[in-house]
Amino acid sequence: MPKVIKTKTEFEGHVFEEYVVVEGEGLSAWEPQAPLKFVGQKTPRIDGPERVTGRALYTFDVQLPGMLYGKILRSPHPHAKIKKLDTRRAAKLPGVRAVLSYKNTPKISFRQGQTFVFDEIVRYVGDEVACVIADDEEIAEDALELIEVEYELLPFVLDPEEALQPHAPKVQLSGNLLNGKPDLYERGDLDQGFAQAGVIVEGAFKTQCALHNCMETHGSVALWEGDSLTIWDSTQHIFGVRAAAAQLLGLPLNKVRVIKKYMGGGFGSKNGLGKYTVIAALGAKMTGRPVKIMLDRHEENLAAGNRPATVQHLKIGAKHDGTLTALELRASVGAGAFCTWPPSVGGPARQLYLCPNVKTEQHTVFTNTGPLSAFRAPGYVEGTFALESLMDELARKLDIDPIELRLKNYTEIDQMTGRPYSTKGLREAYERGTKLFGWDLTPRSPSLKGRGGSPPTLGEGLGERFRRGFGMASQIWSGNGSPPAYALVKLNPDGTATVISGTQDIGTGTKTVLAQVAAEELDFPIEKISVEIGDTQLGPYAPLSAGSMTVASVGPAVRVAAHDARQQLLDIAAQVLEVPRESLTICDGLLSSSAIKEPVAVKDVLEKLENFMIIGRGAREPNPEDVTVNTFGVQFAEVAVDTETGEVKVERIVAVHDSGRVINPLTLSSQIEGGIIQGLGYALCEQRVVDKATGVVINGNLENYKLPTALDIPEIVFEMVDQPDPRANNLGVKGVGEPPIIPTAAAIANAVADAIGVRISELPITRDKVLKALKKE
């Protein structure tokens, strides 16, 4: 019988309390040394063949009979009122089937009332104005040129600090500060903490606005069949899109189906419903034909989200032995034109180190720029850069090794709740990382003694022009996973099994990991397992694939479902084979019993049952109430800085992370390397540039927005602590998608500071900043 429980879940620095239904048998985690056949193996992706042959069907590839294409007209102005909108010429162009705007569509409130799907006020360059639906994209693009819009230009503001000034133009009627007040967190007594400090360090740190640039842009295909709507969407949350689309379009849930088979990246930017989805649905309704809207690369970089720029004023007080006494952070975050969910920039300052007196204050500010969205460890990447940079300065000032300083302030207690961590492998990560990197052997540690501001070391073997530096940074992140998440495991009459869940693979290898879990619990060969995900009509609910929570949320539900299916199979087999149930075991998909001579294939039992299908059901168990489940890690960077050009070359990154038990070391290693490489881009080259005079994004493309290429990749070495976390869930796993991007930029910045002896406190660390810093030296 289903049980309803109340549970707390943490998602990306925010804690929620919710009711969840738990069903199936509670299973305890496998023992750390338990002999496992599939879990822990380097299993290649079970959907690899689809992906390497071009047969994998992405939303971008969906082509339906009679399908039309939509192209969106976007505002060229950062803030304006549409005075006149004339679509008649566009509508007359041959091949144009409809032109949608606020004039002929229902007024649909969007982003919790901050805008409408078609608004008469546009609030950033790229805001949606109208949409042409035509036989082909080229025709739609031609038609966009024929739409006449007269704008009444309104004053605009692009900079968050300026937006907080009393007479700044209002981006949102309610004011430019999200929720009308800053997010405040306090513990202890800050003044007293600073009074106790022997040393105080402080600094202002700036991080840039970064663009996701998923290779597959955002987009949807909408198809109406009668009053039922099917949406193919490049999304990280099929059930979230279903709920939001149903609500906005006034449809019951059973009339909306959302499908996402494969997607070309998301990184947080595809967590929710997009306007393009609603517009595609409206256009399809209006024309009676399926409609596809995929953003182009430029639109993607205007309207599909970003990691917002931050300004962080951070102050740390410590005793002379390095013990932290006070930590204060004031952060401002540029939300763009809309925001319902602020990233938690203060998270690392609140959680990473033992400190009794902490205050964080975050202003999330509306500006007339493209709206923010989650971006791989939102807030924590930015916050960690500031915190770990300043911790490095503190170490320098106190003449303590940076690792020693961090160990000095190590905490086994989650200071936000007072609960202990379920497991915390950070100490081990420091130890192993130190060895792996050769931290104690680097010129850094010996020369640090008495070095203060003394000239940095020359890069050995690089010539006088280059300087080499070493740095490190730590990481904390939730990654705990949580209910609600459900799964089914079906056993087919031929002895194969199908895992079904309404989760989605955003490129991490979800299907493979779920197959491994099911194969382990069923004790079936993994070739007998298939996994069906990404369809709301098929699977029970699973959460969004974000927050490093997919494996830790859905995996345990799959295990329970597989266990349920296995129990049913044993019940049935005992009766079919006429043997005592207790005597039956399953191994490699074969049933054995002391009461029969030869093992019997599952197929031979199930085929006797006239196509009966065993259906196992599973739910994710609630998170433990008395401990906090978090992920931890450390990264070390070695850089060479060219003092003539200012170029920073990252030569080596060493990482050790604690994400609990590792289910698949192969796909996990892809996550680690990928996270580090994104962190590298964030540290050195990625930055959205907005023209101050016009509010136009001037590098919203892949030529001028600089992503790391094959030629920029350093040597990456990593290890996992790989200690199962038995309290976390029945798999002992924690998430791994986001942790590896968190400390990379900070570690690189610390290595650069080590190399040139000057702190660069603004990302990205581009050549101009290095050269400027070298002059200060």
Next chain:
Amino acid sequence: MATKAVRAKKLKVAIRGPGKTAIKLTVNGETHELLIEPRRTLLNALRKDLGLTGTKKACDEGTCGTCTVLLEGKPIYACMALAIECDGKSVETIESLSKDGQLHPIQRAFIAEDALQCGFCTPGQIMSVKALLDENPNPTLDDVKRVLSGNLCRCGAYPKLFQAALRAADLVRTGR
């Protein structure tokens, strides 16, 4: 202070063209006759007119390499060629690689090394590696990096891409 609003000038472009044109395109060994607008890119012709959606579009302006195909055996960005330019020429796409249900060694190497995450840029990368190995069956790591420097991967599968390309070279050389 807030910046004052300014009005950006909008460029007016007259739109006309010669209309649809007939071309012959040989794709993966099969010749197709197509009637297409001159502005149709090779990429759109492959995807929309021939239904070969294995070749992906990520930028449509020659900056990412996702749509890499082989034209007369040489790698090109399919978004940067007009289909009419390819009239009478031969194009190889990702769909040509696996034969009789057997994956090409490059494809097997990509799976074995996990040289992909979301997989959207994978077909283009595989075609780049194919072009490299067709020319140079014994590439160095530097050769591989140089060839793949024109194929962006936002998931950051690069280290595994390098390994996969080298493994593929080995598989091809040894005829496995």
